Amino acid sequence: MTKNEIADVLTEIATLLELKGENPFKIRAYQNGARNLEALEDDLGELISSGELSKLKGFGDALVQKITELFETGKLEFYEKLKASVEPGLVSMLEIPGLGAKKIKAMHKALGLDSIEALQKACEEGRVAALKGFGKKTEEKLLLGIKNREAYGKRHIWWAARAVADPILAGLKALPEVVHASHAGSLRRKRETVGDLDFIVGSDEAKPIMDWFVAQEGVAEVTAHGETKSSVRFESGLQADLRVVRPPQFAFALHHFTGSKDHNVMMRQRALSRGLSLSEWGLKPVEDETFENSLVAETEEDIFSHLDMKWVPPELREGLGEIEAAEKGELPKLLEYSELKGVFHNHTVASDGRNTLEEMTAAAEAKGWEYWGVADHSKASFQANGMNEDRVLQQLEEVHALNTSGKFKTHVFSGIECDLLVDGSLDLSEALLMKLDYTVVSVHIGFTQSEEEMTARIIKAIEHPATTMIGHLTGRILLRREPYKVNTQKVIDAAIANSVIIELNANPKRLDMDWRLWKRAAEKGLMTSINPDAHRTEHFEFVEAGINAARKGWLGAENVLNTRSLDEVTSILSLKRNHLKESLSS
DNA sequence: GCCGTTTTCGGCCCGACTGTTTTCAGTCG
Numbered sequence: 001m002t003k004n005e006i007a008d009v010l011t012e013i014a015t016l017l018e019l020k021g022e023n024p025f026k027i028r029a030y031q032n033g034a035r036n037l038e039a040l041e042d043d044l045g046e047l048i049s050s051g052e053l054s055k056l057k058g059f060g061d062a063l064v065q066k067i068t069e070l071f072e073t074g075k076l077e078f079y080e081k082l083k084a085s086v087e088p089g090l091v092s093m094l095e096i097p098g099l100g101a102k103k104i105k106a107m108h109k110a111l112g113l114d115s116i117e118a119l120q121k122a123c124e125e126g127r128v129a130a131l132k133g134f135g136k137k138t139e140e141k142l143l144l145g146i147k148n149r150e151a152y153g154k155r156h157i158w159w160a161a162r163a164v165a166d167p168i169l170a171g172l173k174a175l176p177e178v179v180h181a182s183h184a185g186s187l188r189r190k191r192e193t194v195g196d197l198d199f200i201v202g203s204d205e206a207k208p209i210m211d212w213f214v215a216q217e218g219v220a221e222v223t224a225h226g227e228t229k230s231s232v233r234f235e236s237g238l239q240a241d242l243r244v245v246r247p248p249q250f251a252f253a254l255h256h257f258t259g260s261k262d263h264n265v266m267m268r269q270r271a272l273s274r275g276l277s278l279s280e281w282g283l284k285p286v287e288d289e290t291f292e293n294s295l296v297a298e299t300e301e302d303i304f305s306h307l308d309m310k311w312v313p314p315e316l317r318e319g320l321g322e323i324e325a326a327e328k329g330e331l332p333k334l335l336e337y338s339e340l341k342g343v344f345h346n347h348t349v350a351s352d353g354r355n356t357l358e359e360m361t362a363a364a365e366a367k368g369w370e371y372w373g374v375a376d377h378s379k380a381s382f383q384a385n386g387m388n389e390d391r392v393l394q395q396l397e398e399v400h401a402l403n404t405s406g407k408f409k410t411h412v413f414s415g416i417e418c419d420l421l422v423d424g425s426l427d428l429s430e431a432l433l434m435k436l437d438y439t440v441v442s443v444h445i446g447f448t449q450s451e452e453e454m455t456a457r458i459i460k461a462i463e464h465p466a467t468t469m470i471g472h473l474t475g476r477i478l479l480r481r482e483p484y485k486v487n488t489q490k491v492i493d494a495a496i497a498n499s500v501i502i503e504l505n506a507n508p509k510r511l512d513m514d515w516r517l518w519k520r521a522a523e524k525g526l527m528t529s530i531n532p533d534a535h536r537t538e539h540f541e542f543v544e545a546g547i548n549a550a551r552k553g554w555l556g557a558e559n560v561l562n563t564r565s566l567d568e569v570t571s572i573l574s575l576k577r578n579h580l581k582e583s584l585s586s
Numbered sequence: 587g588c589c590g591t592t593t594t595c596g597g598c599c600c601g602a603c604t605g606t607t608t609t610c611a612g613t614c615g
Binding site (some may be wrong): 023024025026027028029030032033057058059060061063064097098099100101102103132133134135136137138142185196198199224226227228229231241243256261264265267268269271272277278279280281334 | 587589599600604610613614
């Protein structure tokens with residue numbers, strides 16, 4: 001069983017224990033275990049066999065034993081027994097908003113409800129409202145929750161969530177009562193997907209702001225409308241929360257609601273170790289009853305400063321080492337949008353893009369880029385109008401003509417997105433590929449191979465002397481398609497050994513390779529390229545999503561090929577090509 | 587279930603909102 005599959009089992013164990021009414025701290029231990037496992041960058045098998053796993057924080061004897069059993073046998077007796085003891089319908093009932101383990105247990109006990117269907121029927125018949133602790137409103141809410149489960153349960157890609165959030169934030173900032181306003185939560189942390197939108201406002205007059213917020217266009221339902229917090233659901237299913245605090249509390253609230261939860265827990269523990277208590281209302285001595293004498297924080301920087309740390313960029317606040325780095329003053333200088341000097345992996349009308357070589361060049365120049373690279377599909381991607389040898393040569397001539405025409409200041413690199421065939425060979429000959437400036441190698445077919453086959457296939461491509469970079473390493477489409485199975489650590493090591501780049505595909509639906517893997521990979525020496533995979537000029541904008549992911553992966557300009565100048569990139573690419581020539585002549 | 591130079595037992599982050607309650611439990615983030 002893989003690391004992530006084991007993490008899923010631990011999460012499910014936590015859920016089942018919750019439904020059984022187990023000790024909440026035991027439940028948390030399993031949840032932490034799952035999260036820690038997912039964040040693990042080392043090879044799990046090695047950690048287990050070397051005994052290193054039990055030395056890591058959060059992995060005690062019980063968890064190590066269970067993880068080992070799952071890893072080695074793919075099964076866990078404890079889990080099987082636990083699962084058999086809980087009705088599966090109870091687990092699915094947790095998906096309904098407002099329904100937690102305790103209420104589910106209560107309804108199961110009193111009414112024998114063991115599925116969402118049974119719950120719906122009971123609500124319609126008024127049997128739930130008759131229960132102690134439940135009422136008419138609860139019943140109505142549950143029915144609505146069941147009805148909207150499909151649309152509301154979904155997460156949203158960051159790019160789409162941001163498009164909804166920006167006008168709301170602008171609207172808030174335009175209100176006369178608003179002193180400070182910001183988005184928060186996973187949107188501000190730039191997670192690849194966002195569950196809901198969080199807004200924080202600093203103001204002395206909350207009511208008109210709340211009233212404006214719940215009366216916005218497109219609001220389908222107001223789920224809360226209190227003095228400090230309001231929540232709405234838009235017709236799209238996206239939920240948005242607004243919290244209004246007084247201006248002196250704004251920085252504390254912003255920090256608190258930006259999270260993540262793990263980051264906040266560590267920050268609170270750090271405060272406690274200094275005799276202070278941190279919450280969204282302030283930072284006060286533990287013994288104080290109120291926040292009246294809270295330390296002052298004009299900005300988030302002040303909060304971190306009170307705890308003897310440098311400000312941590314929101315992208316890093318995932319509880320993955322940022323606290324330790326901040327206290328040592330070892331936070332990285334993260335990649336900035338302005339540092340990009342060009343992009344690779346883009347398509348034109350020659351394959352499945354919408355714009356011509358000239359249009360793309362003009363768009364790249366308008367962005368102030370020194371260069372861009374064309375990488376249309378190769379012939380095996382028939383559905384994407386992939387190019388055969390003749391068309392590749394023809395495009396190469398067009399690129400050359402454009403570069404020498406003096407029409408644009410922006411240089412065009414000639415590349416290709418070459419299909420990686422099922423047997424690990426490339427779709428075009430070495431002789432042809434060496435005529436181009438670079439090669440992006442991507443998997444577009446044969447997704448269902450085993451992990452061993454896929455890993456071997458990709459490593460074979462990495463060892464091919466013409467390969468400059470690997471495109472969208474795992475093929476995932478966020479919220480739609482799971483990644484294909486591949487041992488990323490082995491691929492990363494092979495890429496480093498062969499001086500091959502792994503792209504960070506910046507398409508907001510891909511963001512592949514995942515940000516969680518970059519910190520460790522870059523430390524080991526892996527280089528990336530922020531690649532928009534543009535199929536039209538507007539898609540160049542995708543680099544913003546790629547930069548978000550790079551920042552979440554602790555990457556700085558030094559880790560990224562396309563922060564290099566035209567001259568530097570030219571020499572890096574030709575170095576790789578010269579190796580190819582040597583290998584062909586030998 | 588995890589953790590520990592104060593503890594191997596007794597802690598484990600903190601607060602708002604809702605609905606059902608006359609003081610609080612459950613849920614959520």
